[in-house]
Amino acid sequence: MALSDIQDRITKEEARMGRTPGSAQLIAVSKVQPLERVVAVLEEGHRVFGENKVQEAAGKWPDLKEKFDGVELHLIGPLQTNKTRQAMGLFDVIHSVDRPKLARAIARIADEEGHCPRLFIQVNTGEEDQKAGVLPGDLAELVALCRELNLPVEGLMCIPPSDEEPSLHFALLAKLAKKHGFEGLSMGMSSDFERAIAQGATYVRVGSAIFGERDYA
Ligand SMILES: *Cc1c(COP(=O)(O)O)cnc(C)c1O
Numbered sequence: 001m002a003l004s005d006i007q008d009r010i011t012k013e014e015a016r017m018g019r020t021p022g023s024a025q026l027i028a029v030s031k032v033q034p035l036e037r038v039v040a041v042l043e044e045g046h047r048v049f050g051e052n053k054v055q056e057a058a059g060k061w062p063d064l065k066e067k068f069d070g071v072e073l074h075l076i077g078p079l080q081t082n083k084t085r086q087a088m089g090l091f092d093v094i095h096s097v098d099r100p101k102l103a104r105a106i107a108r109i110a111d112e113e114g115h116c117p118r119l120f121i122q123v124n125t126g127e128e129d130q131k132a133g134v135l136p137g138d139l140a141e142l143v144a145l146c147r148e149l150n151l152p153v154e155g156l157m158c159i160p161p162s163d164e165e166p167s168l169h170f171a172l173l174a175k176l177a178k179k180h181g182f183e184g185l186s187m188g189m190s191s192d193f194e195r196a197i198a199q200g201a202t203y204v205r206v207g208s209a210i211f212g213e214r215d216y217a
Pocket of ligand 1 (some may be wrong): 205
């Protein structure tokens, strides 16, 4: 089964790099997948899932969380400020904090609700126009703001440009995390998660290699 194959490959790469077993956690990215495939992975015992759209996640996960105990849900896609409250109610971890306005909205809602998800700051390491994420040059300022707001930021996240060697971006993200004192690194997808683990990923986000190709039709 694909899930156990991926888990084996993660374990092997951790061992090859001399890392602690379990130090790279697998987020199964279930966006767009048919419900029966998601249920199959839940029935195998996996509990850590990622979605990239608030609306889509809101349509399936409340039910699935009722049926399966211990689900941990990660938002890995961009977050619009007007969906912040909904996202904070639904997700345990948000990987896409990337601007001051969003950081302030999260802090305000966390105050009101008395609860805040765990957070990652998304960095646009390739400085691509169309991609979400704070530019590397603006990261220090955003980190300072998050600390001032007492936000529970535990690391950095990136999605490398599709036409570049991802390892360079993973190494840059690792360097930025170290500089700012973060332990968490959310990086690596189906095609490159082993390279991400070699560079220190603590979360890899794997979709199609577990569930099969996404059918957007
Ligand atoms: C879809 C998605 C993934 C998973 O991609 P695969 O190539 O299917 O593994 C990982 N990270 C983010 C941010 C995504 O949107």
